[in-house]
Amino acid sequence: MDLLMQHLFNGVVASSVYMLIAVGITLVFGLTRLINFAHGQFLVLAVFVALDLITAGVPFVFAALAAVVAAGVIGWLSERLLFRFTMDNPYNGLIIGLGLLLVLESAAFKIWGGFQVGVPAALDGGAGLGDTYFAWNRVLVLVMAGLVTAGLFVLLARTKLGAQLRAAHENPVAASHVGVNVGRMVTVAFVAGSALAGLGGVFYGTLQPVGAFDGAHLILKGFAVALLGGLGNVSGLAKASVLYGIGETLVAGYGRAEYVPFFTYGVIIVVLLVRPGGLFEKHPPSDSTFARSSRGVAHVRRHSRVETLLGGAAFVLLPIVIFEAVGTSRLQSLVLLSVLYAIQVYALAYVYETTGVLSIAQGGLMAVGAYSAGVIAVHLGLGFWWALLVAVPLTVVAGALLGLVVSRCTGHYLLLVTLAFSALVTQVTLTAIDLTNGDNGLILPESLPVIGSITFTDLRSQFYLVLLVALLAAFGLRRFKPTRFGRQLAGVRENESLARSIGLRVGRAKVGAFALSGAVSAVGGVLYLYTQTVIVPTSFDTIFSIKIVIILILGGISLAGPLVASMVFVLLPELLRLDPVDQQFLFGVLLIMIILLLPHGLVPALITGYSTLRSRLIRTGHPAAAADSGRPAAGGADVRSPSDLVREEIS
Amino acid sequence: MSEVLLRGAGVTVRFGALVACDSVDIHVAAGEILGIIGPNGSGKSTLLRALSSVHPPTRGGVFWRGQEVTGWKVDKLARHGLVMASQNQMVFSGVTVREALAIAHSCRPKGKRVDEALVGERLVALVGLDAVLDALASDLPLGYLRRLGIGIALAAQPDLLLLDEPAAGLNDFETRELKALLLTLRDLGVTVGIVDHDMTLMVSMCDRVVVLDAGKKLVEGPPSVVVKDPRVIEAYLGTSMGTALEEKS
Ligand SMILES: Nc1ncnc2c1ncn2[C@@H]1O[C@H](COP(=O)(O)OP(=O)(O)O)[C@@H](O)[C@H]1O
Numbered sequence: 001m002d003l004l005m006q007h008l009f010n011g012v013v014a015s016s017v018y019m020l021i022a023v024g025i026t027l028v029f030g031l032t033r034l035i036n037f038a039h040g041q042f043l044v045l046a047v048f049v050a051l052d053l054i055t056a057g058v059p060f061v062f063a064a065l066a067a068v069v070a071a072g073v074i075g076w077l078s079e080r081l082l083f084r085f086t087m088d089n090p091y092n093g094l095i096i097g098l099g100l101l102l103v104l105e106s107a108a109f110k111i112w113g114g115f116q117v118g119v120p121a122a123l124d125g126g127a128g129l130g131d132t133y134f135a136w137n138r139v140l141v142l143v144m145a146g147l148v149t150a151g152l153f154v155l156l157a158r159t160k161l162g163a164q165l166r167a168a169h170e171n172p173v174a175a176s177h178v179g180v181n182v183g184r185m186v187t188v189a190f191v192a193g194s195a196l197a198g199l200g201g202v203f204y205g206t207l208q209p210v211g212a213f214d215g216a217h218l219i220l221k222g223f224a225v226a227l228l229g230g231l232g233n234v235s236g237l238a239k240a241s242v243l244y245g246i247g248e249t250l251v252a253g254y255g256r257a258e259y260v261p262f263f264t265y266g267v268i269i270v271v272l273l274v275r276p277g278g279l280f281e282k283h284p285p286s287d288s289t290f291a292r293s294s295r296g297v298a299h300v301r302r303h304s305r306v307e308t309l310l311g312g313a314a315f316v317l318l319p320i321v322i323f324e325a326v327g328t329s330r331l332q333s334l335v336l337l338s339v340l341y342a343i344q345v346y347a348l349a350y351v352y353e354t355t356g357v358l359s360i361a362q363g364g365l366m367a368v369g370a371y372s373a374g375v376i377a378v379h380l381g382l383g384f385w386w387a388l389l390v391a392v393p394l395t396v397v398a399g400a401l402l403g404l405v406v407s408r409c410t411g412h413y414l415l416l417v418t419l420a421f422s423a424l425v426t427q428v429t430l431t432a433i434d435l436t437n438g439d440n441g442l443i444l445p446e447s448l449p450v451i452g453s454i455t456f457t458d459l460r461s462q463f464y465l466v467l468l469v470a471l472l473a474a475f476g477l478r479r480f481k482p483t484r485f486g487r488q489l490a491g492v493r494e495n496e497s498l499a500r501s502i503g504l505r506v507g508r509a510k511v512g513a514f515a516l517s518g519a520v521s522a523v524g525g526v527l528y529l530y531t532q533t534v535i536v537p538t539s540f541d542t543i544f545s546i547k548i549v550i551i552l553i554l555g556g557i558s559l560a561g562p563l564v565a566s567m568v569f570v571l572l573p574e575l576l577r578l579d580p581v582d583q584q585f586l587f588g589v590l591l592i593m594i595i596l597l598l599p600h601g602l603v604p605a606l607i608t609g610y611s612t613l614r615s616r617l618i619r620t621g622h623p624a625a626a627a628d629s630g631r632p633a634a635g636g637a638d639v640r641s642p643s644d645l646v647r648e649e650i651s
Numbered sequence: 652m653s654e655v656l657l658r659g660a661g662v663t664v665r666f667g668a669l670v671a672c673d674s675v676d677i678h679v680a681a682g683e684i685l686g687i688i689g690p691n692g693s694g695k696s697t698l699l700r701a702l703s704s705v706h707p708p709t710r711g712g713v714f715w716r717g718q719e720v721t722g723w724k725v726d727k728l729a730r731h732g733l734v735m736a737s738q739n740q741m742v743f744s745g746v747t748v749r750e751a752l753a754i755a756h757s758c759r760p761k762g763k764r765v766d767e768a769l770v771g772e773r774l775v776a777l778v779g780l781d782a783v784l785d786a787l788a789s790d791l792p793l794g795y796l797r798r799l800g801i802g803i804a805l806a807a808q809p810d811l812l813l814l815d816e817p818a819a820g821l822n823d824f825e826t827r828e829l830k831a832l833l834l835t836l837r838d839l840g841v842t843v844g845i846v847d848h849d850m851t852l853m854v855s856m857c858d859r860v861v862v863l864d865a866g867k868k869l870v871e872g873p874p875s876v877v878v879k880d881p882r883v884i885e886a887y888l889g890t891s892m893g894t895a896l897e898e899k900s
Pocket residue numbers: 666669671689690691692693694695696697698
């Protein structure tokens with residue numbers, strides 16, 4: 001019974017820290033509809049800064065202040081240098097935030113190393129009351145966080161700045177008409193939110209150790225709380241953070257610490273499923289606030305037959321040429337790996353192209369496929385065909401479930417719910433040690449089946465098998481286009497609310513698309529297992545899912561794009577001899593640069609460049625012939641840029 | 652009297668303190684063209700959205716063929732035969748007209764009874780899109796765009812089609828074509844409820860007219876009677892349409 005008191009106390013203290021994090025998230029979201037993924041990493045930064053200063057002899061108070069300022073400054077910089085450019089499109093802002101998260105994580109690792117560190121508590125000792133121990137430090141955290149939050153409420157309610165912030169939140173257009181500088185308010189929200197994260201970080205650091213790669217995990221916690229309270233709803237937050245903090249502490253106290261992530265992701269997914277407006281919102285956000293509206297003029301670029309043929313040929317031949325040209329088996333196995341990546345990219349591209357959802361759950365789906373195949377091979381001794389027979393339906397179900405959650409929520413929540421899904425799957429593979437061997441991973445005791453005289457034991461035959469599957473996936477998914485189901489998905493993509501208004505069950509269509517993508521993903525996952533022979537949870541973690549997204553954005557949606565981009569993406573770091581942390585840094589920078597500079601993706605940019613060049617050349621030759629370059633005969637491949645679609649979606 | 656397809660009883664829609672629709676009683680009978688008119692901001696669009704479940708009423712009930720359907724999902728209501736085409740989200744824009752209509756047909760549930768006049772070539776001919784089948788929907792001139800919007804809605808085989816200002820921005824010729832189309836639809840058995848500002852169109856086409864003013868139902872009756880009603884003229888007084896009404900009366 002008294003243990004319960006202790007858990008409750010610790011839970012309330014933790015909740016006060018989550019409150020600080022969530023207030024920052026919600027402040028920024030309220031004004032910009034943006035969820036800054038790097039927010040959690042600002043917290044990590046604050047922990048390291050505070051620790052360094054305290055170690056150097058600076059008193060706790062000043063170290064904490066410096067950490068808060070550091071977090072505020074980095075928040076300010078990120079708004080001025082990055083997010084400012086995506087204000088008209090929060091979805092792109094989300095992706096930039098992901099990139100920033102990757103960059104800051106790897107930078108933190110470079111500077112402070114990979115160990116988890118804590119901040120020395122400001123106060124030692126405490127008081128016992130019955131069996132419950134009230135550490136002074138925890139009491140201090142609770143009181144300080146409470147005061148800061150209360151101060152923030154007063155600031156919002158009473159001051160001119162607060163009134164301007166609220167006005168900008170309620171109705172930016174009207175606010176700017178009455179003289180509120182909305183742009184400045186956004187900056188204020190960013191700086192204040194980040195500074196709060198800094199303060200939260202220092203406090204969090206005194207409660208438990210934090211490492212360089214904890215940012216993603218912390219943003220998800222903060223987001224779970226913000227969501228529970230109703231995003232943008234500051235007053236719901238206090239209740240939500242207490243609920244969440246206590247819930248989490250109880251899970252860790254009576255269950256196991258490893259179960260906490262299940263709690264976090266579970267909260268996110270369940271809240272989004274059941275009460276997308278948060279627990280305390282009386283009126284859930286109306287559809288019109290978040291739904292994708294009619295997206296105006298979509299850019300369908302059509303290509304001539306020759307270009308399509310060339311693209312198709314390049315798509316088939318390029319990997320083969322490269323595979324045969326690279327001399328070493330090390331490089332050949334990387335080409336094989338890149339085709340395995342490409343299969344996942346095609347699966348993701350399908351969902352993206354049809355439903356407009358840029359899912360960060362591809363790793364999760366692939367993990368379901370690969371692990372279910374691995375588990376039945378290791379524990380039941382069943383081989384490849386059984387693996388397919390079990391993995392595909394299981395992953396289809398997982399994909400359908402994901403699709404179900406996704407179809408229940410809209411706009412900015414989508415990215416997060418897919419992220420939570422893949423984090424959840426990774427956590428399962430880590431925790432279900434009896435089945436998955438946890439961190440140590442599964443080693444496959446089986447090999448690919450013999451078909452005729454082909455044994456698939458050497459790299460070359462495996463490569464051609466995987467390439468064949470990639471081709472089948474790419475062309476196969478395209479075959480759905482002219483079917484009834486394909487058309488329904490086109491309706492969802494082109495104008496979801498219109499499709500709904502003429503009777504389409506939009507949710508079902510999305511579930512179908514995710515299920516189909518799951519099937520492809522599963523086959524790819526099984527092939528991954530059978531060609532790489534070892535799988536560990538990190539093979540399919542969030543970083544992997546983000547890589548797939550980067551490749552998709554890099555390659556754009558076209559037949560050859562994903563394959564070419566996968567090869568560049570997998571081979572380049574190897575040729576540059578980058579270690580994984582440098583790679584992560586590079587991915588982050590790439591992601592940011594693509595969104596800011598190359599919104600059409602790399603491959604479509606090249607194609608556009610080529611088309612422009614060609615039409616210039618033709619125009620100089622035959623003035624009349626130039627007219628066709630805009631929109632030649634139907635039947636060509638569409639090249640749509642993911643970020644373009646995203647842009648249109650939000651507008 | 653023919654069957655009542657749709658009935659709104661005491662339909663009230665609030666936006667905060669603003670009462671956009673105030674206890675409106677309204678019905679649409681099978682086979683008629685019902686017009687809803689009223690000055691700007693009188694709650695016509697809000698009423699259509701409430702009736703079609705796009706934005707369900709705060710208070711009051713909506714009944715479809717006698718069954719209460721208040722708060723139903725838009726798509727469910729559409730599958731039961733009530734479709735609204737609003738002016739701002741009319742088409743699937745990134746595809747050709749042909750593809751847009753194919754998409755619209757695919758959205759209809761499999762088992763649904765179809766009217767032969769509202770599928771395939773017949774539908775294309777009905778809404779007059781033969782000439783532009785391979786044009787991108789986003790490239791269409793406004794008149795065609797509206798017809799595509801109506802074509803898409805018709806592909807769902809509605810029993811009642813609600814239209815919000817389908818004639819806005821159309822020239823006289825296009826408006827006459829639109830009128831011909833709507834009259835043909837009525838003859839084909841599709842009931843129409845229409846909101847529009849074009850008085851000439853409304854008076855000449857509608858079988859019955861409901862007038863809204865400041866969210867309340869003001870008058871209801873045959874168009875020729877309604878436009879002479881002093882209350883209606885007063886509601887419109889000072890607006891350009893008021894002048895139009897006075898010319899008629
Ligand atoms: N989503 C909304 N939120 C707040 N007020 C609205 C909303 N939609 C309409 N209104 C208000 O309701 C009133 C009626 O609007 P509307 O139905 O569009 O009128 P009409 O179509 O007759 O011109 C107007 O005062 C309008 O400002």
